[in-house]
Amino acid sequence: MKILIIEDDEAILDMLKRGLEDEDFVVDVSSTGEDGEYLASTNHYDIIILDWMLPQKDGIEVLQNIRKKGVLTPVLMLTAKDTTDNKIEGLNNGADDYLTKPFSFDELLARLHAIYRRSALSGNNKIVIDDIEIDIDSKVVRKNGKIVDLTAKEYELLEFLIANRGSVVSNEMIQEQLWNSEEFISSNVIQVIVYRLRNKLSKSLIKSKRNLGYFIE
Amino acid sequence: MNEHKENLKSIVLWWLGTFVALLLIIFNTIFYEMLKYSFYNRVENSLAIVANQTKDNFEPSKDKIVTIPQKLDYPISPVMIAVFGANSMKMVAKTVTFMDIPLYQYIKSNENFFIVKTKKYGKLAIYISRIISPIKGYIVVATPMYKIDIKLQDILIKMLVLNPILLFLLLLGANLIIDRILKPIKEITEVANEISVGDLDRMIPLPIQKDEIYDLVKAFNKMVARLRNGIEMMERFNSDVSHELKTPLTVLKGELEIALRKDRNCDYYKNTLQIALKEVNYLIDMVEEMLFFTKIENEISQKEVLELDKILIKTIANLKTKANNKKIDIKIQKLEEITLNSNKFLIQNIFTNIIDNAIKYTPENKSIYIYLYQTYDKVVFEVIDEGIGISKNEIDKITERFYRTEKSRNRNIKGFGLGLSIVQKALEVLDGEIIFESEIDKGLKVTIYLKK
Numbered sequence: 001m002k003i004l005i006i007e008d009d010e011a012i013l014d015m016l017k018r019g020l021e022d023e024d025f026v027v028d029v030s031s032t033g034e035d036g037e038y039l040a041s042t043n044h045y046d047i048i049i050l051d052w053m054l055p056q057k058d059g060i061e062v063l064q065n066i067r068k069k070g071v072l073t074p075v076l077m078l079t080a081k082d083t084t085d086n087k088i089e090g091l092n093n094g095a096d097d098y099l100t101k102p103f104s105f106d107e108l109l110a111r112l113h114a115i116y117r118r119s120a121l122s123g124n125n126k127i128v129i130d131d132i133e134i135d136i137d138s139k140v141v142r143k144n145g146k147i148v149d150l151t152a153k154e155y156e157l158l159e160f161l162i163a164n165r166g167s168v169v170s171n172e173m174i175q176e177q178l179w180n181s182e183e184f185i186s187s188n189v190i191q192v193i194v195y196r197l198r199n200k201l202s203k204s205l206i207k208s209k210r211n212l213g214y215f216i217e
Numbered sequence: 218m219n220e221h222k223e224n225l226k227s228i229v230l231w232w233l234g235t236f237v238a239l240l241l242i243i244f245n246t247i248f249y250e251m252l253k254y255s256f257y258n259r260v261e262n263s264l265a266i267v268a269n270q271t272k273d274n275f276e277p278s279k280d281k282i283v284t285i286p287q288k289l290d291y292p293i294s295p296v297m298i299a300v301f302g303a304n305s306m307k308m309v310a311k312t313v314t315f316m317d318i319p320l321y322q323y324i325k326s327n328e329n330f331f332i333v334k335t336k337k338y339g340k341l342a343i344y345i346s347r348i349i350s351p352i353k354g355y356i357v358v359a360t361p362m363y364k365i366d367i368k369l370q371d372i373l374i375k376m377l378v379l380n381p382i383l384l385f386l387l388l389l390g391a392n393l394i395i396d397r398i399l400k401p402i403k404e405i406t407e408v409a410n411e412i413s414v415g416d417l418d419r420m421i422p423l424p425i426q427k428d429e430i431y432d433l434v435k436a437f438n439k440m441v442a443r444l445r446n447g448i449e450m451m452e453r454f455n456s457d458v459s460h461e462l463k464t465p466l467t468v469l470k471g472e473l474e475i476a477l478r479k480d481r482n483c484d485y486y487k488n489t490l491q492i493a494l495k496e497v498n499y500l501i502d503m504v505e506e507m508l509f510f511t512k513i514e515n516e517i518s519q520k521e522v523l524e525l526d527k528i529l530i531k532t533i534a535n536l537k538t539k540a541n542n543k544k545i546d547i548k549i550q551k552l553e554e555i556t557l558n559s560n561k562f563l564i565q566n567i568f569t570n571i572i573d574n575a576i577k578y579t580p581e582n583k584s585i586y587i588y589l590y591q592t593y594d595k596v597v598f599e600v601i602d603e604g605i606g607i608s609k610n611e612i613d614k615i616t617e618r619f620y621r622t623e624k625s626r627n628r629n630i631k632g633f634g635l636g637l638s639i640v641q642k643a644l645e646v647l648d649g650e651i652i653f654e655s656e657i658d659k660g661l662k663v664t665i666y667l668k669k
Contacts, residue, residue, distance in 0.1 A: 011468040011496065019475035053460075080463040102467040105474035 001116055001159065002026040002044070002177045006036030006062065007051040007078065012101075016049065019105055024139070024152035025112075028180045033057030040066045044176055045073050046163075047115055049108075052079030052090065060093050067094040074115045078103070113137050120163035127162055129216065132201055134162065143201060153178055154197050157190075161206060161216045170213040226395050234388050241380050249373060256365050257342070261330040263293035264344030264358040271298050275310040277352045283310035296360050303353040315359075318343070324355055332362065339363055401430045405437060417445035461503060465496040472496075506639070513642050516562050523564060525555040525596060529589055532568040536576060543581045547572070551588040555596055557667065563643040570636040571600050571663050578604035578661070596667040606657045640665075 003025050007013045010031065017027045028043065030036035033054040040048055040062070048066075052059035063075055074096040079086065082100040090098050096119075097111050117125055117136060127134045133142045139155055141148045150158070160177050161169060174190050194214060198206055206214050275285045277300070285298050299311040306321065316338060323331050324345055331343045340362040345355055401424050408421045419441070421434045476489040533547055540547050557564075575585045583603035590597055644651055648668050655661040 009464050009468075011492070012464065012471070015468050015471040015475065015492075019471060022475060022478070080460045101463040102470045105471050105478075 001046045001112070001156070002028070002180075003047050003049060003112070004028045004030065004036065004039055004043070004045045004073075005049045006030045006033065006040075006054065006059070007049070008032065008054050009051075012051075016108075020112075023109060024156065026156070026178055026180050033059065033062040037062045037065050039181070040073065041069045041071050043181065044173065046120060046177075047112055048073050048075045049112075050075050050077055050095070052077055052081055052086075060089065063090075063093050063095060074119045076108075076111060076115060129162070129205065130202065132205065134158065141201070148200050150197075150200065153193055154200070157193050158197060158201075161214060165216050168209050168213045168215045173213070226392070226399065229395055230388055230391060233391050234384065237387055238384055241384065245376050245380060249369075249376065252372060253369055256369065257330075257332070260293065260342045260360065260362075260365060261344060263291070264296070264330070264342060264360060265346065267291050267293065267296050267298065268344055268346035268356045268358045271300070271356050271358065272346075272348055272350070275300065275351075277309050282308050285310050285312045287312055287314070293360055296358055298359075299357045300348075300352070301355045301357065303355070309352060309354060318359065320345075320357060324357075340366060398430070401434060405434060409437070412441060417441055417448060458507060462500065465499050465503075469493055469496045506636075510639055510642065513563065513639065513646060516560050516643075516646070519562075520558055520560055522556055522558050523561055525557055525564065525598075526552050526589060528561070528564055529568055529587070529598075532565060532572060533587070536569070536572050539573070540576050540585070543576065543579070545576055545579055545581065546584040547587065548584055549587050549589075551590050553590045555589065555591050557596055557669065559647060559667065563647055567640050567643050567649075567665060568598070570640045571598070571665065574636055575600050575602035575604065575661070575663070578602065580604065591669065594669055596669060598665040598667070599662065601660060601662045603660045606659050606661055607653070607655045608657050609655075612653045612655060 003020060005013060005016050005020075005027060007016065007029070008031050013029055013031060017029050020027050028039055028045070030039055034057055036048075036050070036054075037057065039045075050059045050063060054062070059077060059079070063077075066073075066075075075094065076097045076099060077090040077095040078099050078101065079090070080101045087098050096115055099108060099111060113125075113136065125136045127136065131144050132148075133145075135141075136159070139159075141150055141155065141158065156178050157174060160174065171187065171190055175185060178190075179185055194206055194208075206216060208214055270288065270291070271285060274288070275283050277283060283300075285300070295314060297312055297315040299315045300309040301307060301320075301324070302309050306324065318333070318335060318338070318341065320343070323333070323343060329345055331345075333341050333343055335341055338361060341359050342362050342365075344358045346358070347355055401421075405421050408419055412419050420438050423434055423438075424431050472489050472492050476486060481489075529552070530549075533549070537547070572585070572587070579585060579602045585603070586599075586601040588597065588599035588601075640651060643649075644665065644667075650666040652664045652666075653661060654664070
């Protein structure tokens with residue numbers, strides 16, 4: 001799952017990035033509204049974590065702008081403001097969820113999962129394809145009831161393909177999804193991951209379309 | 218509240234009513250007595266005239282009682298006239314109308330005029346005139362008083378009827394006036410009852426007449442406005458404080474939770490603990506600054522003669538390490554020997570905060586220039602830095618609590634934005650002034666004026 005965090009406080013940003021990466025999220029960060037807005041409208045993210053109180057361009061403004069540009073990525077607002085009015089303002093401006101500081105990291109994770117389920121997986125937390133069963137919340141994959149040991153990237157790719165089930169996902173999209181914008185990978189890394197996934201799960205699960213990418217039917 | 222207001226009105230009405238009723242009784246009694254006196258006086262005069270006329274109106278005879286002819290032009294009627302001789306009190310003459318009245322005691326008296334109550338003829342006014350001609354004796358003229366008494370009674374009845382009506386009307390009028398006076402007070406009470414901490418925007422409408430009530434309403438509204446300002450300040454301070462507290466708390470909570478999610482290696486825990494310690498220190502500093510802020514007000518009572526130049530040198534010495542760490546050169550451009558009767562604690566804090574601020578926002582290898590001098594009525598303290606400066610629209614905001622300029626918003630620059638508001642507050646207490654002049658990226662000039 002790829003996440004963009006827009007937050008001006010370095011300590012919070014650092015904590016979130018480290019914590020989420022530790023949970024196998026792919027994280028991009030921005031400490032200003034301006035940069036955040038640019039990243040949000042040029043890259044694909046599964047969820048944007050957006051701080052309300054930003055210098056210059058505040059969170060609400062960023063939210064309004066990216067929604068105007070047609071970016072439908074779910075947004076979780078993060079703020080110290082905790083009145084009902086604030087929450088309503090945030091939600092009315094296009095936020096999908098709202099978390100007040102100081103928050104519990106576990107709750108943040110749960111909410112991120114919930115948002116992701118709602119937006120990408122239409123609310124399911126268990127996906128079954130043939131004899132393969134994927135538990136989104138615990139990130140556990142079973143084949144014929146037996147747990148299959150996947151690396152973070154393998155799991156991420158599988159989840160991404162399922163989220164986009166039925167449509168072809170390009171190498172670029174996968175690269176963008178599985179790695180943050182500062183990381184550079186060689187082109188065959190994705191190929192290797194697909195190969196391993198096929199070996200671990202089933203040869204026919206992930207299909208290739210020449211020069212276009214991969215898909216799950 | 219309501220009961221109390223009713224009481225005020227009834228007390229006023231009760232006292233007013235009693236007072237006016239008493240006045241009416243006194244004045245009416247006096248008036249009635251004067252009227253009575255004047256009526257009787259008139260009767261006496263009339264009877265005297267009749268007696269005088271009678272003197273020449275009869276021929277005394279030794280044998281019989283002469284009949285005095287009734288004249289038509291008496292000033293009073295009906296009259297009974299009789300003439301008695303001086304010696305034997307023998308009746309000499311009389312009108313036909315004269316009736317037998319026991320007169321002896323009156324004739325003996327020195328008075329002329331008597332009001333006599335008789336069983337037969339009712340109340341009579343009797344005038345006795347002592348004459349020497351045509352005979353030596355007395356002329357007695359009498360007239361019944363019933364006419365006058367009826368008149369007086371009539372007036373008395375009118376008074377008894379009219380006075381209570383008058384009193385009633387007066388109280389009614391007073392009632393209306395009191396209601397009018399109390400109406401704005403009632404409104405004030407209502408609004409005051411409705412005003413709670415939550416809605417201090419309420420104002421009592423000012424009455425049209427600029428009277429005492431107007432002043433009261435004005436004073437009341439001003440008081441509410443002052444309260445509102447105070448509460449707004451407190452609320453803002455609270456919200457600022459909680460907001461500022463939430464950031465380090467978020468980091469603390471998040472870092473600790475993340476560290477505890479899995480088994481980590483030693484370095485990871487060490488790193489987490491270091492971050493936690495940093496945030497805790499930040500919180501401690503913040504709480505201390507906030508407490509300090511509330512202390513300022515109590516300081517002003519302690520004033521002493523201060524040598525400002527020495528305090529400034531000491532302050533600069535204290536900040537020297539900090540400046541040296543950033544290789545910042547503090548240059549004292551002007552330093553006059555100045556003594557001022559002020560508060561040491563506040564002055565030290567002003568110097569420290571302003572210079573400390575300059576060090577904070579000045580990049581390495583730059584300079585800070587300090588001036589301390591006096592004019593005929595002021596002490597001037599100036600600090601000019603070569604720091605990041607501040608834009609014009611931000612200048613007004615920099616003394617607000619927790620305000621950090623956009624560029625300084627990251628918490629790497631230590632401070633909570635309380636420094637300048639502490640200075641501002643201290644200057645408020647010391648009756649001083651602070652002026653900022655700046656151009657972005659060119660530095661900031663802070664000028665502080667202290668009254669001598």
